[in-house]
Amino acid sequence: MTKAVVIGAGMAGLITAAYLAKDGIEVDVFEQSDQIGGVTRSMKKDGFTWDIGPMIVETLGPDEPGGIVLKEIGCADKVEMISGDRGVVFPDYSVQKPDEYGGPYWRKDRLKEVFPDEAEGIEEFYKICDTITDLVTLDRMTKVRGPIRSAFLKIGMALLYLKIKKYETMNAKELLDIFFKDEKIKAFFTAILADLVVLPSEFIGLGIPFFNPELAYDFRIPAKRVFGIGPRRVGFYYVAGGIGKLIDAIAEAVTENGGNIHTATAVKKILTEGENVVGVELENGKTVQADAVFVSGDARECFFKLIGKDRLPTDFVAQIEDVPLMESIFMVQLGVDIDPTPYQNCPIIYYVNTYDIEGAVYLTRDGEYHEGKEGFVIYINSFHSPEMAPKGMHSITIYTIAPSDIEGGWNEAKEEMTEKLLIEAEKIIPGLRKHAKVTITLTPDDFKKITHMPDHHSFGGMCPIMGKEAPKFKTPYRGLWFIGSQSEAGAGVWAQLVCSRQVFRMAKKEF
Numbered sequence: 217m218t219k220a221v222v223i224g225a226g227m228a229g230l231i232t233a234a235y236l237a238k239d240g241i242e243v244d245v246f247e248q249s250d251q252i253g254g255v256t257r258s259m260k261k262d263g264f265t266w267d268i269g270p271m272i273v274e275t276l277g278p279d280e281p282g283g284i285v286l287k288e289i290g291c292a293d294k295v296e297m298i299s300g301d302r303g304v305v306f307p308d309y310s311v312q313k314p315d316e317y318g319g320p321y322w323r324k325d326r327l328k329e330v331f332p333d334e335a336e337g338i339e340e341f342y343k344i345c346d347t348i349t350d351l352v353t354l355d356r357m358t359k360v361r362g363p364i365r366s367a368f369l370k371i372g373m374a375l376l377y378l379k380i381k382k383y384e385t386m387n388a389k390e391l392l393d394i395f396f397k398d399e400k401i402k403a404f405f406t407a408i409l410a411d412l413v414v415l416p417s418e419f420i421g422l423g424i425p426f427f428n429p430e431l432a433y434d435f436r437i438p439a440k441r442v443f444g445i446g447p448r449r450v451g452f453y454y455v456a457g458g459i460g461k462l463i464d465a466i467a468e469a470v471t472e473n474g475g476n477i478h479t480a481t482a483v484k485k486i487l488t489e490g491e492n493v494v495g496v497e498l499e500n501g502k503t504v505q506a507d508a509v510f511v512s513g514d515a516r517e518c519f520f521k522l523i524g525k526d527r528l529p530t531d532f533v534a535q536i537e538d539v540p541l542m543e544s545i546f547m548v549q550l551g552v553d554i555d556p557t558p559y560q561n562c563p564i565i566y567y568v569n570t571y572d573i574e575g576a577v578y579l580t581r582d583g584e585y586h587e588g589k590e591g592f593v594i595y596i597n598s599f600h601s602p603e604m605a606p607k608g609m610h611s612i613t614i615y616t617i618a619p620s621d622i623e624g625g626w627n628e629a630k631e632e633m634t635e636k637l638l639i640e641a642e643k644i645i646p647g648l649r650k651h652a653k654v655t656i657t658l659t660p661d662d663f664k665k666i667t668h669m670p671d672h673h674s675f676g677g678m679c680p681i682m683g684k685e686a687p688k689f690k691t692p693y694r695g696l697w698f699i700g701s702q703s704e705a706g707a708g709v710w711a712q713l714v715c716s717r718q719v720f721r722m723a724k725k726e727f
């Protein structure tokens with residue numbers, strides 16, 4: 217019987233294990249933390265529940281790629297998805313869904329209202345956005361469809377690509393400069409890059425619409441079909457009760473099919489013989505033989521510590537050393553006895569306090585923490601799932617991007633930075649500190665422990681910089697597969713869902 221080991225019980229590891237177990241393969245998942253989920257987990261205290269990682273996830277609807285994966289592994293009916301959206305607020309304008317539905321392009325109209333001199337550019341740029349959204353919709357579908365349907369989808373993609381091909385080599389700065397003059401509207405499209413710690417001049421221009429789809433801003437917009445008959449554009453979802461429920465359902469799918477999940481069990485070494493992987497050695501000294509090993513987590517940790525540079529080809533070592541990583545997260549979880557409804561109209565709002573996105577990226581790269589002054593996210597968990605807080609109260613997550621390490625260390629700065637971030641957040645929701653029944657801070661040091669990234673916590677894996685390639689699923693060793701957000705899957709829950717499925721299918725051909 218084929219035997220597999222999965223390193224890491226995050227989203228990538230558990231989805232892989234679910235497919236393996238369902239296929240009758242004997243699978244052991246080893247997770248160093250005493251809890252499963254990696255960053256895809258919810259935490260609880262005194263009746264409050266908060267997510268600590270992914271909050272809003274795309275493609276989880278029934279006929280969408282992530283939803284198809286959940287159905288295949290048998291847990292689509294075990295989790296309730298809530299259609300949702302998010303908004304963005306800048307110092308002197310905001311783009312938030314109107315109370316009364318304003319049609320599929322209300323966001324475009326809103327931008328024209330704020331930037332009347334840019335109306336022509338907005339109209340033209342939106343044509344590119346529409347094409348990219350359709351292209352991405354088809355591309356995602358190819359990952360979960362068979363060869364014949366995928367071939368049709370790829371023909372559609374080729375037709376769409378012709379419309380935008382002339383922009384393919386441009387970076388985001390160059391592309392936006394064609395359509396807009398005002399830095400304030402450019403920041404609307406590039407603000408997310410500050411989170412990814414990528415300069416607009418380093419990021420692929422045609423990637424901009426990918427991070428700014430209409431449906432993310434208003435779930436009431438009907439999901440259009442590509443070419444009128446193709447797949448529908450994907451929706452965005454909160455998981456009822458918190459993202460931890462999704463992980464629990466996937467873990468159940470693993471164990472119900474005979475897989476074993478071992479928590480508090482770190483893997484110390486990946487064992488190889490010749491060109492083949494043959495198993496793993498655990499921190500507790502035990503060895504486990506396996507025909508295939510699927511490893512998730514930090515690329516340098518996986519390859520340099522669990523295998524060793526001397527056992528890897530030189531060009532592969534150079535590629536891993538060259539992987540630019542995103543930075544970390546400073547997060548405050550609050551349980552409050554006030555009603556934030558008058559101040560925020562949907563669960564997630566990005567408060568961006570700068571238009572200088574390049575400046576924000578340089579600051580983070582230099583290890584400078586902005587203390588919440590450049591912006592933060594407020595995520596009110598209990599807006600989509602009131603059961604995540606005691607009756608009449610709310611569970612609020614406030615977070616910023618933060619350097620993985622700062623001078624003096626995070627432990628030293630924790631209390632002061634918590635206070636400073638809450639002072640900024642109170643400019644949006646007054647009285648947060650006074651009404652906090654529970655306050656819990658997670659610093660980058662905490663995220664390092666949760667994810668087993670002792671040297672550098674990266675919140676989303678590799679920085680998507682043009683010309684830089686993420687490590688492939690297939691590694692230099694036969695039977696060893698690299699999965700998760702630092703692999704070619706990239707960041708995001710949906711990416712782990714569809715890519716882990718893809719890796720399972722690739723591996724199965726080798727068994």
Ligand SMILES: Cc1cc2nc3c(=O)[nH]c(=O)nc-3n(C[C@H](O)[C@H](O)[C@H](O)COP(=O)(O)OP(=O)(O)OC[C@H]3O[C@@H](n4cnc5c(N)ncnc54)[C@H](O)[C@@H]3O)c2cc1C
Nearest residue numbers: 224226227228248254255270271272483513700701708709
């Ligand atoms: C604050 C935050 C907000 C986010 N928001 C969103 C969002 O809204 N939507 C979205 O789609 N995505 C979001 N993401 C990104 C998304 O959560 C990740 O891309 C995805 O969850 C990564 O899954 P993973 O399995 O690759 O990694 P992880 O969750 O890091 O899991 C890896 C696991 O492997 C374990 N491990 C590593 N090495 C070893 C070892 N040697 N032995 C044993 N175990 C090991 C770790 O302990 C960990 O549990 C967010 C992330 C963060 C941090």
